[in-house]
Amino acid sequence: MLVTLEEILKDAEEKKYAVGLFNMLNLEMARGIAEAAEEEKSPVILGVAEVHLNLIPFEYAAEIMRHIAQRASVPVCLHFDHGTNFGKIMDAIRNGFSSVMYDGSALPYEENIANTREVSRVAHSLGISVEAELGHVGMGDNEDDFNCADMYTRTEQVNDFIEKADVDALAVAIGTAHGKYIKKPVLDIERLAEIYAVAEKPLVLHGGSGLTDDDFRATVKNGIRKVNICTDMCVAARNAYLNSKNNEILFDDAKNAVKEVVRTKMRLFGSSNMA
DSSP: OBOOHHHHHHHHHHHTOOEEEEEOSSHHHHHHHHHHHHHHTOOEEEEEEGGGTTTSOHHHHHHHHHHHHHHOSSOEEEEEEEEOOHHHHHHHHHTTOSEEEEOOTTSOHHHHHHHHHHHHHHHHHTTOEEEEEESOOOBTTOHHHHSOGGGSOOGGGHHHHHHHHTOSEEEEOSSOOBSOOSSOOOOOHHHHHHHHHHOSSOEEEOOOTTOOHHHHHHHHHTTEEEEEEOHHHHHHHHHHHHHOSOTTTHHHHHHHHHHHHHHHHHHHHTOTTOO
16 A cells, blocks of 8 residues: 555654665566565565666656555555655656655755755645755765764754755764765764654664664664665675576566565564554
8 A cells, every 4th residue: 555654654653663765776676675565564665766767767667666556465655765856856756656855965954955845845735755864874985974973964953954844754864874885884873862852753764784783773763763775685686696596587586585685674673563
């Protein structure tokens, strides 16, 4: 069943667990994500990122994702991840997505607010949720991106940003990064706890691939209600393709490898049996 991000995270906050956002790049990944959610009886956020639209045409991704959501027995939020282009965000809205992220985190504070507010104005008029990012989550291959406190979310700005940008969920920067880490990140859990103590909307963790189980437990305990995962699934699918002994089933091998990653994360986040 199709639900919004606001709906799916409301239950997560009430019951103190996190829901995984799993980005798909092809049909096998989407099938693995969907099967894991059904088998685990877990709500799920199925996403596609703007940066990946060079790998899968948007109309294909949207068709696959809508098909899954319409037939699922568990709550499914369709999310457009890290949108920076207003036109592409509007494409996601027109194609039936129930949630969009505007990522203006690399922009000055007031410009991030203004751009996000415009996305929120359109999305909310159609009953669609909006996520934004405060602070900046960089790349894992650049240590300065995830070991630079200057890029972290400032607690005193959180509710000002939420109110002015009119968002339903807030992605925070506490030491994570996108992609593969060249060095183990050290998360600022104390900062996260301070943010959670004042935040008026659910919190989101980007750059989840590569964190330890203890990292995930600590972030969920201290207020994270949505965790983004992509790289771990890509690595698992690639390894499955390369190691498959039978060309006729290599796509199933990749799908099952993705499913196992998703299943493990759902259990870790506490979303299994929450649908």
